[in-house]
Amino acid sequence: MYICAMKLEEAIKQTKPFSSEIQKLFINIQLTASHLNCMMSQRLKPFDLSPQQFNVLRILKGKHPDSYSNQEITERMIDKSSNATRIADKLLEKKLITRTANKADRRAVDIRITAKGLALLDEISEQLKREQFVPAGYNEEKARLMNEWLDELRG
């Protein structure tokens, strides 16, 4: 995912035509996801965050100053298969979050974003705004339709 210098346009050198547009769409979605992830990785690297760590930090910002449990974070992550505990471990090392035992349920943990975490998100947000990586010619209506169709595709 971190090899980004690649021209994805000539991406998979497919010579034969695809058997159907839907066949092609499956591959296109995977390719585009890989491309987006790649772009995010590059942009987050100077801040020493992985896309997953960034995702968790934003989730916690949405609840600040209150906390989420490990489980609530997992429910909100884009990639649910990764281990919220271990991502939190990394964020904890960098003091971007705090993790304390829950008072009511001693099995659960309360995870909160710190002031340092919030400041980092602001900094990154400024950086991303400056780059503006939405391609020209793209518009909200197209995006809205695609969102609708992607939901159908999964449904």
Added chain:
Amino acid sequence: MYICAMKLEEAIKQTKPFSSEIQKLFINIQLTASHLNCMMSQRLKPFDLSPQQFNVLRILKGKHPDSYSNQEITERMIDKSSNATRIADKLLEKKLITRTANKADRRAVDIRITAKGLALLDEISEQLKREQFVPAGYNEEKARLMNEWLDELRG
């Protein structure tokens, strides 16, 4: 990626509206890619293949009975970051491919799919056909438009 029992519709429990449809689209594409990969993983598991291994096998089928080099395989893979050598190692263990030194360039290797590999692909293809996992209401024209727009998005 292998946690598939998940309802992706209520996927990330986003309560606040997204700041834009394009913002939402980025996440939707990643989510859908993860979903597709998940479905493929499940379906390939009985055949003891990962999606990447399956991808490489299909690439080699496209060239059969001729060979591709390691490099040519990488160029055609959806996820270029993974190591073609090590994927080939796995396929070799299962005798689904052969790997021999190239006559003209002794640095390069010739990788070919075996009869066993071709038979496995046929078997999988039959299985996938039987399942038919394209959602109702989906059509080629929608897929064609999305392909066009995804290409724009990456471009």
Added chain:
DNA sequence: ACTAAATAAATGTATATACAAATAAAATAC
């Protein structure tokens, strides 16, 4: 031809993923 630069593949390594299993606490059953 001899050296330097480029290329193809393999290998090393730290981290991440995809689970399974373990641990611990809470809820439920009886």
Added chain:
DNA sequence: GTATTTTATTTGTATATACATTTATTTAGT
């Protein structure tokens, strides 16, 4: 109230990813 089941999180582990480095070979420069 004790035993059983469920739930929340952590830990273990095999494999995969994202590179960097190494090795072997070929090509280009002089």
